[in-house]
Amino acid sequence: RVPDVVIRRLPLYLRVLDEIDTDLSPIISSQELGERSGVTSGQIRKDLSFFGVFGKQGVGYSTVTLRAELRRILSLHQEIYVGLVGVGNLGQAFIRYGVSQSKKALPNEGLRMVAAFDRDERKIGQQVAGVPIYSVQHLPGIIEKLRISIIILTVPATAAQAMFDRCVESGVKAFLNFAPVKLAIPEGIRVHHADVTLELESLAYYS
Amino acid sequence: RVPDVVIRRLPLYLRVLDEIDTDLSPIISSQELGERSGVTSGQIRKDLSFFGVFGKQGVGYSTVTLRAELRRILSLHQEIYVGLVGVGNLGQAFIRYGVSQSKKALPNEGLRMVAAFDRDERKIGQQVAGVPIYSVQHLPGIIEKLRISIIILTVPATAAQAMFDRCVESGVKAFLNFAPVKLAIPEGIRVHHADVTLELESLAYYS
Numbered sequence: 001r002v003p004d005v006v007i008r009r010l011p012l013y014l015r016v017l018d019e020i021d022t023d024l025s026p027i028i029s030s031q032e033l034g035e036r037s038g039v040t041s042g043q044i045r046k047d048l049s050f051f052g053v054f055g056k057q058g059v060g061y062s063t064v065t066l067r068a069e070l071r072r073i074l075s076l077h078q079e080i081y082v083g084l085v086g087v088g089n090l091g092q093a094f095i096r097y098g099v100s101q102s103k104k105a106l107p108n109e110g111l112r113m114v115a116a117f118d119r120d121e122r123k124i125g126q127q128v129a130g131v132p133i134y135s136v137q138h139l140p141g142i143i144e145k146l147r148i149s150i151i152i153l154t155v156p157a158t159a160a161q162a163m164f165d166r167c168v169e170s171g172v173k174a175f176l177n178f179a180p181v182k183l184a185i186p187e188g189i190r191v192h193h194a195d196v197t198l199e200l201e202s203l204a205y206y207s
Numbered sequence: 208r209v210p211d212v213v214i215r216r217l218p219l220y221l222r223v224l225d226e227i228d229t230d231l232s233p234i235i236s237s238q239e240l241g242e243r244s245g246v247t248s249g250q251i252r253k254d255l256s257f258f259g260v261f262g263k264q265g266v267g268y269s270t271v272t273l274r275a276e277l278r279r280i281l282s283l284h285q286e287i288y289v290g291l292v293g294v295g296n297l298g299q300a301f302i303r304y305g306v307s308q309s310k311k312a313l314p315n316e317g318l319r320m321v322a323a324f325d326r327d328e329r330k331i332g333q334q335v336a337g338v339p340i341y342s343v344q345h346l347p348g349i350i351e352k353l354r355i356s357i358i359i360l361t362v363p364a365t366a367a368q369a370m371f372d373r374c375v376e377s378g379v380k381a382f383l384n385f386a387p388v389k390l391a392i393p394e395g396i397r398v399h400h401a402d403v404t405l406e407l408e409s410l411a412y413y414s
């Protein structure tokens with residue numbers, strides 16, 4: 001089974017390949033891919049070998065093929081529906097950002113923000129960047145109907161475990177959690193915990 | 208020189224050590240530290256050796272000493288002043304979160320959010336969680352007076368390079384950038400780019 005730390009690097013490689021004009025650059029060496037993604041060329045080759053992807057010795061990788069491979073590995077060659085729970089300051093910013101980023105993607109593929117959930121009566125029934133806000137009461141039904149497979153949790157700490165549990169019961173397997181709590185996570189569910197504090201603490205080294 | 212990817216792991220180790228009762232657990236093995244931070248024990252030992260920190264063979268590290276060492280390496284044993292530019296949805300959420308997290312730290316050490324900057328007249332002179340919002344016109348003076356050494360950029364893409372440049376001119380060396388632009392970065396300045404999209408793309412693998 002592929003370590004999570006490897007999976008987390010794949011989008012970095014994909015980002016570099018998305019920015020390349022593949023007509024101008026049909027080949028990329030692991031050195032150049034490494035410099036542009038901030039990873040050693042040895043690490044890249046090791047990561048990609050997990051998926052049976054090997055470059056041409058002494059030459060590198062086909063940019064077109066590698067990009068397609070990475071998108072397929074990450075399931076981004078098809079549409080992936082994302083929902084968000086907790087439409088506060090953080091939630092609203094992420095909905096807008098997510099929608100603006102999706103506009104750059106091709107139709108019928110990649111991440112799509114399709115629903116948001118809250119319990120605040122004044123927000124339910126509204127929209128943010130065209131994404132409808134539903135009541136958390138209707139979360140299970142909406143998740144199933146819209147085939148949401150990733151949930152972003154931007155609720156207060158006190159609400160996080162309960163909202164996480166409800167989404168797990170509704171079949172969601174992948175979460176990006178911003179609430180400052182250590183969630184109790186069942187087997188088979190992947191949670192990435194985002195924390196600006198960790199980023200700032202590593203930046204303190206350079207300050 | 209220590210690779211940035213190593214520096215970024217240090218706050219993960221520090222977080223594990225912050226959560227340990229050092230009276231109950233005076234020693235931690237690299238295996239346990241690895242399991243709890245999601246990193247292999249080999250990687251931990253390699254990372255720490257960069258700083259001349261070595262565990263006791265077959266035993267592990269003193270939790271009290273290692274925690275103090277990591278805080279010192281990251282300069283968190285003293286106060287580090289953080290500023291934020293762009294007090295929109297994202298900015299406001301991070302100010303509140305940053306202030307709530309700082310409350311848990313000991314006085315006179317760790318990260319402190321001390322100022323925010325915006326150009327919106329309705330926001331200038333207001334406060335968010337007790338953090339004053341200044342005009343970007345006064346940014347250089349405030350940065351110097353409050354000895355701000357890390358800046359969080361949460362402005363729109365169009366404003367990011369100009370705001371970054373102004374902070375660099377004012378002496379800031381470390382940035383956490385959320386704006387979706389690739390900044391032109393001078394030598395000696397460290398920028399960590401945060402992107403929810405990269406997190407979501409790696410989660411797509413598990414969805």
Ligand SMILES: NC(=O)c1ccc[n+]([C@@H]2O[C@H](COP(=O)([O-])OP(=O)(O)OC[C@H]3O[C@@H](n4cnc5c(N)ncnc54)[C@H](O)[C@@H]3O)[C@@H](O)[C@H]2O)c1
Pocket residue numbers: 085086087088089090091117118119120136154155156157159163177178179180194195196197299300301303304
């Ligand atoms: N990890 C980080 O780096 C980081 C940074 C900033 C904020 N945060 C955290 O993100 C969360 C959101 O922050 P914010 O500033 O946007 O908060 P906020 O108070 O502005 O928004 C919270 C939203 O959640 C809704 N909500 C509350 N309980 C709910 C429930 N049971 N079900 C559904 N919705 C519910 C509220 O109605 C509100 O809309 C907080 O937990 C905060 O600590 C984390």
Ligand SMILES: NC(=O)c1ccc[n+]([C@@H]2O[C@H](COP(=O)([O-])OP(=O)(O)OC[C@H]3O[C@@H](n4cnc5c(N)ncnc54)[C@H](O)[C@@H]3O)[C@@H](O)[C@H]2O)c1
Pocket residue numbers: 092093094096097292293294295296297298324325326327343361362363364366370384385386387401402403404
């Ligand atoms: N990287 C990510 O994962 C991610 C996620 C969400 C948002 N974003 C980005 O973060 C940024 C902020 O998002 P938001 O939703 O909070 O936006 P917002 O529009 O709510 O807030 C922007 C703020 O910046 C201020 N501003 C504009 N120009 C300025 C200038 N020249 N100097 C100082 N302040 C200025 C505005 O007055 C406003 O207060 C955007 O660039 C957005 O694309 C990134």
